[in-house]
Structure formats: structure tokens, C-alpha cells
Amino acid sequence: MPMNKEWALTQESFDALLAWLDPDREVAGRKYEEIRRGLIKVFTCNGCHEPEDLADATINRVSSKLKDIKDTYEGQPYLFFYGVAKNILREYWRRKPPPPPPQPPDNGDEIEQYHLCLERCMKQLTPHNRELVLEYYKEEKRAKIDHRKKMAERLGIALNALRIRVYRFRAFLEECVRNCLREATI
Secondary structure, eight states: OOOTTOOOOOHHHHHHHHHHHOSSHHHHHHHHHHHHHHHHHHHHHTTOSOHHHHHHHHHHHHHHHHHHHTTTOOSOHHHHHHHHHHHHHHHHHHTOOOOOOOOOOSSHHHHHHHHHHHHHHHTTSOHHHHHHHHHHTOSOHHHHHHHHHHHHHHHTSOHHHHHHHHHHHHHHHHHHHHHHHHHHHO
16 A cells, blocks of 8 residues: 555665564564554454555554664554554545445346456556466465465565555556446446
């Protein structure tokens, strides 16, 4: 999800974040995962459409402020994450996110029109981006997670960057399909 203050999480900043969470890297990794899961729950419970992207944006924002706060912040680091998450949630609601994607059609004609619109909209993406979107949504459950990590590695980008990139394409496609369906009913 594009945030007003985008900041890319580098390996160096990620290492610094883990060091701030705990001197033992293994313990820090567990804390990081717990914090991320907790952030996803917060955003999900608040009705956000892309809770994982918002959790990643929160982590990025905390990481971007780490140099300024790590020596002076008192208290448990996870509390700082939740404070930042509140701000990100406010920004999210101020932007008035787009409505959820249209419900799948019920009858054959509507299904056919939906597929025609989706095909038309997919053709508006470059071949590379079209392939990226299709590949991103392959697999299920744990295989999906592993597949997306491998995709990010293959593309030479962070997993968070991959999520954001695909989110933007998906938002474009949802809007395009909505407009196409609207035009078809006129």
C-alpha cells in the first residue's frame, strides 16, 4: 500500500531493527515475526483491505526512525510499532480506500462479461507486469509464502517491495474492471 512516507527497508536497516529488538538474532527474529503478526491482526480487525502491506509499511516507518529513537526510546519496542501503526491506520482511513473488489457474478452472462473485462484490463499491463501478477497469485498456504519469497529473490527486490508492486497492479486492475463492467451495463 503506498504510504505518504515510503521508505525501503534495506538489509542494513533490517539488521539494525533486529539488533534493537534483541541482541540475540534468533530471539530478535521471533520478536519481529510476533510484531508483524500482531500488526496484521490490528489492521485486519480495523477492516483494512491490505493488512500485510500496512504492517510492512509500519515496519518500514519504524525502521526509518530507528537511528533517531534507538538510544533514547524507553520501553518495549513493540509498543513503538503499535504507536506508529495507529498513525498509519489514521492515514489509511483519511485516504478513503477504494471499495473492495466487485463480488463475483452470479449468472453466466455476468461471468463472461467479468472475464472479458479482466482480460481487457490485463492487456493494459506490460507483458512483464502481467506475468508478475499471474505468478504472484500462484500456490496456496505455505507454498504461496515460499513461492513469493523466491520471486522476490529472483527479481532482486525485498519481499515487501514485491508486495507493494503487486498491490499497485491489483488496485489498477480492480478499478479497470469496475469501470469496464460499468460501461458494459450502460
